[in-house]
Amino acid sequence: MGLLQRSDAATRWFSLLAPGYDAVVSQLFWPATLQREGLERLDLSDDDTVLDVGCGTGETARLLVGRTRSVHGVDLSAEQLETADAKAPLDGCDFVRGDACSLPYADDSFDRVVSVGSVMYWEDPRAVLREVGRVTRPGGEVLVMGFNRRRSSVASPVRNVQDVVNAALFYRHGPEEATELFRSAGWTEVDNAVTGPAWSPSLVLATTARWPSDA
Ligand SMILES: C[S@@+](CC[C@H](N)C(=O)[O-])C[C@H]1O[C@@H](n2cnc3c(N)ncnc32)[C@H](O)[C@@H]1O
Numbered sequence: 667m668g669l670l671q672r673s674d675a676a677t678r679w680f681s682l683l684a685p686g687y688d689a690v691v692s693q694l695f696w697p698a699t700l701q702r703e704g705l706e707r708l709d710l711s712d713d714d715t716v717l718d719v720g721c722g723t724g725e726t727a728r729l730l731v732g733r734t735r736s737v738h739g740v741d742l743s744a745e746q747l748e749t750a751d752a753k754a755p756l757d758g759c760d761f762v763r764g765d766a767c768s769l770p771y772a773d774d775s776f777d778r779v780v781s782v783g784s785v786m787y788w789e790d791p792r793a794v795l796r797e798v799g800r801v802t803r804p805g806g807e808v809l810v811m812g813f814n815r816r817r818s819s820v821a822s823p824v825r826n827v828q829d830v831v832n833a834a835l836f837y838r839h840g841p842e843e844a845t846e847l848f849r850s851a852g853w854t855e856v857d858n859a860v861t862g863p864a865w866s867p868s869l870v871l872a873t874t875a876r877w878p879s880d881a
Contacts, residue, residue: 667789667837668786668832668833668834668835668836668837668838669834669835670786670787670835670836671786671787671788671789671836671837672787672789673742673765673767673787673789675787676742676743676787677742677743679787680722680742680743680745680746681743681744681745684723684743684745684746684748684749687722687723687746687749688723688725688749692722692723692725694863694865695783695863695869696725696726696782696783696811696863697863697864698725698729700811700861700862700863700870701725701726701729701782701811702729703861703872704780704782704809704811704861704872705726705729705730705780705809707809707857707859707872707874708778708780708807708809708874709807710730710733710734710778711734711777712733712734712735713734713735713777714734714735714777714778715734715735715736715738715775715776715777716730716734716736716737716738716776716777716778716779716780717738717739717740717769717771717775717776717778717779717780717801718730718737718738718739718740718779718780718781718782719740719766719769719779719780719781719784719794719798720740720741720742720766720781720782720783720784720785720787721739721740721741721746721747721750721761722741722743722746722749722750722783722784723746723749723750723753724739724749724750724753724756724759724761726780726782727739727750727756727759727761728753728755728756730780731755731756731758731759734778736758736759736760737756737758737759737760738759738760738761738762738771738776739759739760739761739762740761740762740763740764740766740769740770740771741761741763741764742763742764742765742766743763744763747761747763766781766784766788766794766797766798767788767789767790767793767794767797768797769797769798769800769801771801772801773800773801774801774802774803774804775801775802775803776801776802776803776806777802777803777806777807778802778806778807778808778809779798779801779802779806779807779808779809780808780809780810781798781808781809781810781811782809782811783811783812784812785810785811785812785837786812786813786835786836786837786838787836787837788837791837791839791847792847792850792851793851795808795810795847795848795851795852795853796851796852799851799852799853799877799881802877803877804877804878804879804880804881805876805877805878805879806876806877807874807875807876807877808853808873808874808875808876808877809872809873809874810844810872810873811861811870811871811872811873812836812837812838812839812870812871813832813836813838813869813870813871814838814839814840814841814860814862814868814869814870814871815829815833815838815839815840815843815871816829816840816868825866828866828869838871839871840871841858841860841871844856844858844871844873845858845873848873848875852877852878852881853875853876853877854875854876854877854878855874855875855876856873856874856875857873857874857875858871858872858873859871859872859873
């Protein structure tokens with residue numbers, strides 16, 4: 667298990683990162699181009715009610731504003747949420763503090779759920795995905811973007827070092843593991859794409875899935 671794969675550790679980590687989060691971490695690991703490409707994998711409609719799990723400073727929410735009827739976000743970190751709350755373009759969004767393992771929403775509340783850069787901190791990803799299913803309407807969709815668990819490569823020593831560090835800190839999964847994980851949490855139509863920022867094009871795995879219509 668990664669050292670940061672716990673709610674208390676993630677809360678402390680993001681308190682530390684908060685002051686420079688948008689300027690450094692967001693640009694480096696989760697640039698808007700990468701997030702847009704992930705969101706394109708969903709059948710988003712302008713009538714959708716969307717939840718962003720681990721919404722952080724609201725950079726994913728920013729890409730949803732104007733594209734969907736309403737945007738809600740939940741995050742562990744008060745500091746990250748303060749930054750999101752201060753962004754004028756996000757005035758219409760509803761951000762709350764909470765833990766992904768026990769989402770503060772009624773059953774069947776959302777048409778789509780997105781989560782970018784948060785799954786790596788979830789202590790029990792399967793339990794969170796079941797909880798995400800609970801708040802998703804039957805037939806609704808999820809998009810989860812997290813770190814890809816890559817095989818080491820003799821041709822890429824720098825990438826190997828990066829992956830050793832990531833393995834120590836974070837939860838990661840590869841495409842086959844993600845498919846098994848999402849299915850075991852009750853999701854169908856699981857689809858994976860390996861992607862990443864320009865400097866590390868296979869760093870990220872984007873997974874979409876559908877909550878069954880008869881759930
Ligand atoms: C990389 S940041 C999110 C970035 C956000 N998608 C954006 O682009 O602005 C990951 C976020 O996940 C949140 N997080 C981690 N574990 C969580 C959990 N169990 N429940 C809710 N939020 C969590 C962290 O507090 C952090 O703000």
